[in-house]
Amino acid sequence: MNKSRPKLARALLAAAATTVLAGAAQAGEVEVLHYWTSGGEAKAAAALKATLQAKGHTWRDFAVAGGGGDSAMTVLKSRVVSGNAPAAAQIKGPSLQEWAAEGVLASIDDVAKAEKWDSLLPRPISDVMKYKGSYIAAPLNVHRVNWLYANPEVFRKAGAKVPGNWDEFFAAAEALKKAGVIPVAHGGQNWQDFTVFESVALGLGGVDFYRKALVQLDPAALNGATMEKVLTTFRRVKAYTDKNAPGRDWNLATGMVVKGEAGMQIMGDWAKGEFVAAGKQPGKDFVCVAAPGSASAFTFNVDSLAMFKVKGEDKVKAQKDLAAAVMSPQFQETFNLNKGSIPVRMNMDLSKFDDCAKASAKDFAASAQAGTLVPSIAHGMAVPAAVEGAIKDVISQFWNNERMTAKDAMTRLVSAAKAS
Structure with a gap:
């Protein structure tokens, strides 16, 4: 017995050393390029960072300011072209397929199968996360875009x-x-202009018109009487914004409603995160309702992290742990409570969520069932990036140029829909 103890001790020490080395090999760095930089968004990103650090990995934050993500995409392209892609980047909608077609995204099918993503995600969303049947991105949430936020005290x-x-x-x-307040808080950026525009299109034209015009890009719908009415109504909204709107970030516009400087804002439910971050309570300090005329429909925006091909077992492990963490119930709850969105993972306990989120989740499920769930073109979910950019430009030109008629804009929309 005594003679065997040194051998046993050496064996135990060797096993311990192997375990430590294995742990060190598994712990890696994960660099995430994103554009969550406003108050509520930054808290949401911090939750993801904490989740990864708890697994022993190093989080390298690469935040690029700009709510629409255009600046982030410019930076990402230069990084990928130079052969220095981050482990993950905030990309969504048809752009995921475009990046995957370039051969730069990694398959995370093993994670998805182990975590049973196919049974946890609605089919329209899981399809967006895949390329040729394989998962190449992890979805974080579901945003409803067609919301109107109002300050009830200002309204009273x-x-x-x-x-x-x-x-x-x-x-x-x-x-x-x-009453002497700014009626509509707005930031004059093309994606913000289009967020209002698509809500007008949905509220006035209905789901069938929205789908034909802004998803299928049907020339007859883009150049018809309903579109003329939508454009005319859209332009009327501008008269109720303030002269300082051009260039204003969306969260600063939300802040105007929070402070009572403006009465309302048409914006996706990420705006709710700004109210919550300011200590405001839904139903008391602010009201969230469907954008006018669109209560029975739901324009969705799903944030997702695309996984880029990385070298090194440690980095691959960190990346896969990131993907698994994104879909975990704990993270889905924490992230979405901060972001203002709802979990993308189905059958989640929403007891900690506020009435706005519960209403959003209920409407999301009902719209999916009724076939009135439509992708937001303003937020990169509906059409290829080139077409989206061309159409956004037309709408912002119309918004900013009083000399452009609705018919002029319609003709330009038909041409923009052909962009490639």
């Missing part, structure tokens, strides 16, 4: 009613204007 003082349709919207805007 103005004697205005939170609108349910576009006639009521303009009645409320007029009352707010007379």
Whole structure:
């Protein structure tokens, strides 16, 4: 027995050393390029960082400011071209397929199968996350884009009613204007212009028109009477924004509603994260309702992290742990509570979520069932990036140039839809 103890001790020490080395080999760096830089978004990103660090990995943050993500995509392209891609990047919608076609994304099918993603995700969303049947991205959340946020105290003082349709919207805007507050908080950037535009299109034209015009890019829908009405209504909204809107970031516009400087804002549910970060309570300090006329439909925006091919077992392991963490119930809850969105993972416990989120989740499920779930073109979910950019440009030109008629804009939209 005594003679065997040194051997046993040496064996135990060797096993311990092997375990430590194995752990060190598994712990790696994961660099994430994203554009979550506003208050609520930054908290959400911090939750993901904490989750990865808890697994022993090093998080390397690469945040690029700009809510629409255009600046981030410019940086990402230069990184990939130079052969220095991050482990993961915030990419979504058809752009995922475009990146995958370039051969630079990694398959995370082994993670998806182990975690049973196919049974946890609605088919329309899992399809977006795949390329040729393999997962190449992990979805973080579901945003509803067609929301209207209102400051109830400002509305009370103005004697205005939170609108349910576009006639009521303009009645409320007029009352707010007379009360001396900015009726509509807005940031003059093309994606913000289009966020308002697509909500007008959905609220006035309905789901079938929206799908034909803004998803299928049907020339007859883009150049028809309904589109003319949509454009005319869209331009009316601008009269109720302020002269300092051009170039303003979306979260600064949300801040105007938070502070009572403006009455309302049409923006996706990430705006709710700004209210919450400011200590405001839904139903009391702010109201969230479907954008006018669109209560029975749901324009969705799904954030996702595309996984790029990386070298080194440690980095691959860190990347796969990142993918698994993104879909974990704990992270889905923490991230979405901060972001203002709802979990993309189905059958989640929403007891910690507020009434706005619960309503969003209910409407999401109902819209999916009814076939009134439509992708947001403003937020990169509906059409290829080149077409999206061309159409956004037309809408912002129309918004900013009073001399451009609705018919001029319609002709340009038909041409823009052919961009490649």
